[in-house]
Amino acid sequence: MSVDTTDVSRETLVRPIGTLSKQYLLALVAALGAIGVWVFFYLQQLQHGLIVTNLADWGSGGGVPWGLYIGAFIWWVGIAHGGIILSAAVRLLGMDRYQPVARMAELLTIAALTCAGVFILIHVGRPDRLVTSVLPAWPTRVQWSPLMWDVTVITAYFVLTATYLALTIRYDIHRLRDRLPDQLEPVYAVLMVGYSEREDAIVERMVWWIAFAIIIMAPLLLHGGVIPWLFALLPSMAGWAGGVQGPSFLSIALTSAVSGIIIVAASFRRAYGWEELVPVEVFRGLAKWLGFFGLIFLWLQLQQVITGIFAAPTTLQHATEVKIATPVYWVAIGLVLAAMLYVFACSLRPSLFSIPVLVALSFGVLVGTLVEKVLFVVEGLQHAHFQLYDGVPGVYVPSPVELSALLGTVGIVVLFFLVVAKVIPVVELHAIEAAHEGGDDA
Amino acid sequence: MDDEGRLPFDDQSETEMRRVLSETEYDTDLGLEMARDAQRVVAGELSDAEFYARYHEDMLEEFGQDARELPELRDDLDGEVVSETSDATSVRESLAALADREDVSRRELLAKGGAAAAALSVFAGAGSGSGGEHGDTPTDGDGTRWGMVINLNNCDGCLACVSACSQEHGLSRGANWMYVFTYEDRNQDDENFLVRPCQHCTDSPCTKVCPVGARHTRDEDGLVLTDYDICIGCRYCEVSCPYGVNYFQWGEPDVPDAEIPNEHQLDDRGKWVGSRPPEGVMGKCTFCVDRQDGQMGEERVGTTACEEACAMDAIHFGDLNDEESAPNQHLHEYRGEQENDRSSFPDRTEHTVSTFNLLEERGTSPNVHYIGNEPSPHAEQVEGPVSYEDVGLVDDRSEVLDDGAAANEEGEEA
Amino acid sequence: MTAAALPTVLAALLPLAASSGGGGHSLPFVGPGTYLIFGIVLAPVYLMVVAWYVGEPSDRSKAWLGVGYLVGLTTVLWGSLFVATMAIDVLYF
Numbered sequence: 001m002s003v004d005t006t007d008v009s010r011e012t013l014v015r016p017i018g019t020l021s022k023q024y025l026l027a028l029v030a031a032l033g034a035i036g037v038w039v040f041f042y043l044q045q046l047q048h049g050l051i052v053t054n055l056a057d058w059g060s061g062g063g064v065p066w067g068l069y070i071g072a073f074i075w076w077v078g079i080a081h082g083g084i085i086l087s088a089a090v091r092l093l094g095m096d097r098y099q100p101v102a103r104m105a106e107l108l109t110i111a112a113l114t115c116a117g118v119f120i121l122i123h124v125g126r127p128d129r130l131v132t133s134v135l136p137a138w139p140t141r142v143q144w145s146p147l148m149w150d151v152t153v154i155t156a157y158f159v160l161t162a163t164y165l166a167l168t169i170r171y172d173i174h175r176l177r178d179r180l181p182d183q184l185e186p187v188y189a190v191l192m193v194g195y196s197e198r199e200d201a202i203v204e205r206m207v208w209w210i211a212f213a214i215i216i217m218a219p220l221l222l223h224g225g226v227i228p229w230l231f232a233l234l235p236s237m238a239g240w241a242g243g244v245q246g247p248s249f250l251s252i253a254l255t256s257a258v259s260g261i262i263i264v265a266a267s268f269r270r271a272y273g274w275e276e277l278v279p280v281e282v283f284r285g286l287a288k289w290l291g292f293f294g295l296i297f298l299w300l301q302l303q304q305v306i307t308g309i310f311a312a313p314t315t316l317q318h319a320t321e322v323k324i325a326t327p328v329y330w331v332a333i334g335l336v337l338a339a340m341l342y343v344f345a346c347s348l349r350p351s352l353f354s355i356p357v358l359v360a361l362s363f364g365v366l367v368g369t370l371v372e373k374v375l376f377v378v379e380g381l382q383h384a385h386f387q388l389y390d391g392v393p394g395v396y397v398p399s400p401v402e403l404s405a406l407l408g409t410v411g412i413v414v415l416f417f418l419v420v421a422k423v424i425p426v427v428e429l430h431a432i433e434a435a436h437e438g439g440d441d442a
Numbered sequence: 443m444d445d446e447g448r449l450p451f452d453d454q455s456e457t458e459m460r461r462v463l464s465e466t467e468y469d470t471d472l473g474l475e476m477a478r479d480a481q482r483v484v485a486g487e488l489s490d491a492e493f494y495a496r497y498h499e500d501m502l503e504e505f506g507q508d509a510r511e512l513p514e515l516r517d518d519l520d521g522e523v524v525s526e527t528s529d530a531t532s533v534r535e536s537l538a539a540l541a542d543r544e545d546v547s548r549r550e551l552l553a554k555g556g557a558a559a560a561a562l563s564v565f566a567g568a569g570s571g572s573g574g575e576h577g578d579t580p581t582d583g584d585g586t587r588w589g590m591v592i593n594l595n596n597c598d599g600c601l602a603c604v605s606a607c608s609q610e611h612g613l614s615r616g617a618n619w620m621y622v623f624t625y626e627d628r629n630q631d632d633e634n635f636l637v638r639p640c641q642h643c644t645d646s647p648c649t650k651v652c653p654v655g656a657r658h659t660r661d662e663d664g665l666v667l668t669d670y671d672i673c674i675g676c677r678y679c680e681v682s683c684p685y686g687v688n689y690f691q692w693g694e695p696d697v698p699d700a701e702i703p704n705e706h707q708l709d710d711r712g713k714w715v716g717s718r719p720p721e722g723v724m725g726k727c728t729f730c731v732d733r734q735d736g737q738m739g740e741e742r743v744g745t746t747a748c749e750e751a752c753a754m755d756a757i758h759f760g761d762l763n764d765e766e767s768a769p770n771q772h773l774h775e776y777r778g779e780q781e782n783d784r785s786s787f788p789d790r791t792e793h794t795v796s797t798f799n800l801l802e803e804r805g806t807s808p809n810v811h812y813i814g815n816e817p818s819p820h821a822e823q824v825e826g827p828v829s830y831e832d833v834g835l836v837d838d839r840s841e842v843l844d845d846g847a848a849a850n851e852e853g854e855e856a
Numbered sequence: 857m858t859a860a861a862l863p864t865v866l867a868a869l870l871p872l873a874a875s876s877g878g879g880g881h882s883l884p885f886v887g888p889g890t891y892l893i894f895g896i897v898l899a900p901v902y903l904m905v906v907a908w909y910v911g912e913p914s915d916r917s918k919a920w921l922g923v924g925y926l927v928g929l930t931t932v933l934w935g936s937l938f939v940a941t942m943a944i945d946v947l948y949f
Contacts, residue, residue, distance in 0.1 A: 046948045048846075049721045050675075051693030054841035060621050063840040121940070125675020125690065125722030128945030129654075131938040133674045139653040143887030147653040147678050150500040152893055155930060156901060163925040194921060202915045207924055209907045213900035221897045235804060236647065236684035314819045386684050386801055388623055388636065390823040390839050404551020649883065659883075 009432045014179045015272045016421040023271065024418065031414040038408020041401045042098045042122055050125055054399040062391025064381040066123075068402040071374030073119035074227060075256065076112045077154065078249070078369070078407065079262065081223040082257015083109035084161050086289075087220075088211035097285055099431040100278045106165050107426060108260055111416040113158045115409035122405055146233055149226040157214070157222055164210045167203050170195050172429040184423060224250035231380060239323070239380040240316035244304055251297040255336060256369040258290045259362035264417065266359045268426060277427060283355050284346075290358075291343030294336045301333060301372075319383035322393070326379070328371055335361075335368030370406075374398070474501055579770040580762045580811050582644075586663040587809060588729050589642065589762035590749075591769035593776060595813030596756040597635040599624050599826040600834050606751030607639075608835060610730070612697030612718045616839025617689035619727040620748045624826030627818050633827065636817055637756065639748065640687040640727035641800060641808035642666045648679035648688070657724070660709070663761075664809060665729050667715040670707075675722045684804045688726045689839070691719045693846050705737040729759070744768070762809060769811070773797075776813060 045052050056063020083105040090102045091093055121127050134151060142148040173180065173188055174195055180188060224246045231237070232245035262283065269278045308320025321330055339361040346353040382393030420426065502603055580589065599622055604722055607613070607620040614855050623636040646666050648657045656673035668679075669734035680688035695718050707716045709731050716732045719725035730746040732738060744767070749757040760767030777793040784790050798816040799808050905926075908919040 046944060049693040050690070051843055051846040054661065055692070056843045057617075057686070057689050059688075060618055060837060061616065061686075061689065061839040063843070065680045065688075065690060096864065102747065117937075121937075123676065125724075126795070126949070127676075127722075128941050128949045129672070130941050131676045132941070133654040133656070133672050139673070140885070141653055141655050142893055143885070143889035144650050144883055145653040145678070145889070146651060147676060148895055149889055149897070151653065153897055155933060156898065158933060159926055159929045160901070162929050163922060166925055166929075167922065194917065199915065199918055202913045202918050205911070205913060206908050206918065209904040213904040215899040217897065225897070234647070234651075234682050236682060317946060355814075381681060384684065384686060385804075386686060387819075388625060388817055388823055389686060390820055391840065392686070394840060415595075 003436065010176065010179065010429075012272075012274065012277055013425050013427055013429065013432060014176060015274075016268070016426065017180060017273075017423070021271075027414060028418055029130075031411040031418060034407045034411030035415065038404045038411070042406040042408075045122065045247070045401055046127075052395055052399065052401050054402070056394065058381050058384060058392060058394065059386075059389050060388075060391055062394040063393060064378050064396045066377050066381060067396055068374050068398040069119050069123040069405065071377045072370065072406055072409070073116050073123065074249070074377070075370045075373045076116040076119065077227055078223055078253030078373075079257045079260045079366075080109045080112035080116065080157075080161075081218045081253045082255075083107075083112065083261060084157075084164075084214055085218050086257070086261060087164075088215040091208060091211040092215055098282060100282055100427050101261055103165070103168075103428050103432075104256075104259050104264050104268065104426055106161060106418065107263055107420055108257075108413070109161050110158070110165065111115065111413040112260070113154065113161070114416070115412055116154070117158075118409055118412065119405065146229045150230060153217070153222050153226045157217060160210055164207055164214070166204040167193065167207050167210070168428065169424055170203065171200055172425055173211075175429055176425060181422075187423065219250055219254075223253040230436040231376075236384055236386070237380040238313070238383045238385055239308075239319040239376070243309075244300060248297075248300040248304065250295060251300050252369050252372060255290065255297045256366055258286055258293060259339075259365040259369075262286050262362045263359055263366075267417075268421075269355075274427075277432070280353075280355065283358060284350075284353060287343045287353070287358055288348065289339045290362070290365065291347075294340035294343070296366055297336055297342065297369075298333065315383055315385045315387060318387075319379060322383065323375065323379055326375065329375055332368040332375070335364040335371075339365045347435070363367055472497075476500075482586040508662070513654035521696045531837065536548075565603060579765060579773050581765060582763060586761045587644075587763045588663050588665055588734060588759070589769060589809030589811065590639065590746075590760075591758045591772050591813065592637045592809045593756045593758070593772065594635055594637065594812055596754045597622070597637055598725070598754050599633065599635045599828060600754070601826070601828050601830065601835065602751040602753065603637065603757060604746035604830070604835055606747040607727070607831050611728070612695070612702055612749040613689075613725075614691065614693075614842075616842045617691075617715075617718070617725065618830075618835065618837075618839075619689065621685070621687075621819075622826065625817055625821045625823050627815075627821040630815065633824075634815065634817065634821070635826075636800075636812075638685065638687065638800070640666065640729070640809060641685055641806065641810045642727075642729055644807035644809060645805060647684070647804075647806060648681040651678045653678065660711075660731075662710075663734065665731055665734070667709070667713075667728055667731060668724050668726065670714040670719050670723050673719070673723045675724060677723055677724065684801050684806065689722055690724050691721050692843055694721055695719070706732045708812075710735040713719050725748065773811075773813070 041052075053067070053069075054063075055065055055067050058064055086098060087102040087105040087109070090098045121130060124130060126133075134148075138148065138152075142152055170192055173192055174197070179187065228245035228249040231240040232242055235241045265278055265282065265286070268274055305320060305324055308316055309324070312320065342352075342357065342361055378396050379393075382396070384392055386392075417426070479496065479579050480567050490610070559717070575712055580591075601622055604618055604620045604622055608618065611619065613619060617723040619639065621638045623638065625634050625636065627634055642665060644659075644664065646659065649666060653676060654672050654674055656669040657666070657679045658669065675690065677688075678688060687698050697718060699720065702717045707714050709715050716728060716737075721729075722790055733742045733747075746759045749759045749768075755772075758769040760769045760770060773795075777795045780794045782790040782792060782794055784792070786810065795813060796815060798812050798814075800810070800812065800816070802808075836842055905919075905923065908914060908922050909916065
């Protein structure tokens with residue numbers, strides 16, 4: 001396979017690796033600062049226990065045992081899903097237009113999954129037992145506990161995504177090696193173990209199959225499956241049980257993931273002058289997906305509200321009424337609605353389209369989906385079917401400890417991209433080859 | 443209790459069964475007879491082996507095969523020893539499971555499970571531990587199954603049970619493993635009480651969802667316990683429980699470990715399941731597992747701290763499978779005291795005692811049975827005759843937790 | 857303290873350790889998750905691995921590389937989590 005790319009294009013591709021700007025250092029300091037704030041609070045939590053969060057027992061305890069930690073966990077997993085779904089779709093369906101952002105999407109997936117893992121770790125009361133209790137119990141518990149299904153599938157999914165990245169990166173490193181920093185030679189040596197140009201076609205086929213496995217697992221079974229089942233299978237809480245949670249979770253995941261990819265891609269484009277590498281058409285396309293997924297999200301919210309207030313069982317009716325009486329719920333809906341309306345308006349009048357506006361609206365969508373997720377978890381717990389307790393519904397306001405974890409995980413994602421961008425090209429070589437050759441791979 | 447009392451085979455139900463059974467190609471009388479005996483198996487009157495033997499040939503003749511999937515019984519008939527754990531309940535379970543499967547049409551059910559299962563399905567739930575409604579006791583197979591009959595009519599809301607439980611187990615403030623509601627309800631003028639320990643469900647959602655098997659049902663006696671050495675503190679049991687009986691140990695326990703002797707903490711299997719949980723681990727009512735294991739003396743086996751503290755004779759703890767146990771005896775006696783006038787009104791029920799299981803529709807098969815009125819969806823908790831504060835307890839635990847969180851934060855800043 | 861705790865921990869990690877699952881629970885060994893996880897959810901992964909070895913073009917050494925990544929990354933993931941949790945254990949519990 002010949003590489004028919006001009007030096008300029010390749011220089012563009014590796015531009016983040018060679019340069020070191022003031023903005024980069026600033027971002028690095030900000031990310032480390034955010035992580036530092038979280039670590040400070042988390043050490044307090046380890047010292048004193050989960051009592052430092054605002055969580056409490058539902059029932060006579062007058063609180064909620066699951067809060068922002070679980071809401072943010074679902075949110076990060078959702079962002080992770082959309083990322084790899086997009087990347088896998090590029091490969092499977094030949095959506096070459098999105099090739100420039102495919103690897104960023106994969107990287108976002110890995111970073112977001114890591115954050116989801118962090119939230120599990122800090123959510124449990126005994127993090128020291130996470131491995132020693134879970135692994136020995138796995139063979140006897142995976143058939144029963146939806147939480148074990150979750151652990152299993154997320155592990156599988158993380159491993160598949162990382163394998164996908166590790167295999168696809170070989171092609172690029174081989175061809176760009178002379179432009180990559182010598183100090184990192186040992187890293188590349190490990191990544192390239194046993195490489196020969198003959199393997200390209202074979203590896204291409206292997207990653208096609210990984211993409212295939214991912215595209216079946218991620219939407220149908222992960223964010224449309226085990227994650228919603230954590231809640232949908234429990235009839236004790238009025239707002240949780242029911243089959244609509246699968247589609248609903250998936251719609252939220254895809255909406256937030258596209259937003260995340262838009263933000264990441266726009267950041268790189270701006271930081272490294274990648275106007276030609278990530279052309280505006282990519283953003284127009286991503287915007288349409290954002291609008292479409294946002295529409296599905298809003299439609300499923302409508303379904304839940306209408307079925308919850310028309311003639312629902314007492315507790316579900318109450319839960320729904322409280323939900324629609326909560327102002328912050330409408331903020332969440334409004335943020336997604338705003339993004340959707342903007343995208344649709346741009347379809348009618350393309351001149352309205354602007355990447356900064358889209359990025360701003362994407363931030364809004366991320367906030368909106370996070371709020372919706374946290375509300376879902378908390379309000380579900382506040383409206384148990386057994387509502388005789390005076391303390392039900394209890395009150396819940398996220399504590400500084402919990403909020404710091406949100407800040408910290410955002411910091412982790414930023415740090416991840418800052419580091420990775422210095423080691424490997426965050427855009428596949430195929431992207432510029434495709435641009436020059438008109439797309440030569442299926 | 444005679445058969446008539448236990449089995450709801452009145453004319454109407456028999457007509458209904460005949461109708462259902464006659465829709466099939468199989469022998470209606472055989473089906474009815476088997477259904478009666480299947481109910482007796484459920485009620486623990488007839489052993490599984492007897493049931494199996496009694497109908498084996500009839501089944502072969504009628505269906506060409508005996509589809510009752512009871513291999514352990516065949517072993518039993520062959521003279522092999524049936525292990526203690528795979529006891530009679532498994533037959534009841536397989537029959538009941540068959541009868542409960544709503545996705546199977548009645549005709550399919552007949553083909554698969556035989557007429558007895560179909561007959562049982564007509565009465566699904568009638569004999570499966572719901573108890574009370576038809577004048578029976580909540581016995582359910584052999585082996586010990588600890589449980590309670592709580593007579594709410596006797597409760598006066600003094601909270602002695604809550605205090606006793608809290609003290610005996612060294613609970614932190616607000617972690618009321620035993621909890622008493624005072625509530626007002628529509629169409630009921632006076633104060634009502636609901637006494638709420640853990641229900642120690644036979645089909646407990648908490649054990650199903652536990653990712654690490656820390657929350658488990660002890661096979662020997664059906665206690666639902668938490669292995670404090672394994673629990674990771676994910677609180678999934680707490681969100682799956684419909685009753686709200688779980689209390690997480692959010693911070694350092696009020697009573698230090700050193701003050702709790704080992705024998706109260708470790709059960710007869712050597713597992714740490716007794717007394718209050720350590721920090722970061724889930725706790726809930728254990729039905730005083732240390733007492734049941736004889737750690738507080740033989741005379742306290744079959745008792746609980748709350749039962750002992752109750753001066754109103756409301757709480758009755760014991761082996762639900764034993765007709766002579768305290769809960770079953772209380773049920774008999776109380777019903778005897780509330781007999782209906784059947785001489786003038788022969789159609790009336792034997793007694794006027796109302797019993798219920800909490801949230802029975804959740805399908806958890808609780809092992810706590812109540813005498814009295816079930817709170818309606820409109821019931822509202824009110825201040826009781828004795829407040830939690832009066833007896834040195836805390837009702838709303840979030841107040842304690844908020845204090846703890848604030849104190850810690852201040853401590854860090856100071 | 858660490859040195860003493862480690863063998864216990866390693867023993868507990870053996871899947872066949874008697875303590876697995878907390879013991880004494882009476883749920884049947886086969887549950888809804890058995891079919892869900894092993895029959896449905898992981899089916900695409902089985903298919904993927906089979907496809908790596910059969911069909912054209914394929915290469916046994918590259919297929920092993922892929923399997924190595926799957927196994928290695930799983931080990932690294934849980935191994936590093938184990939290290940992190942042990943550090944927390946030693947410092948705080």
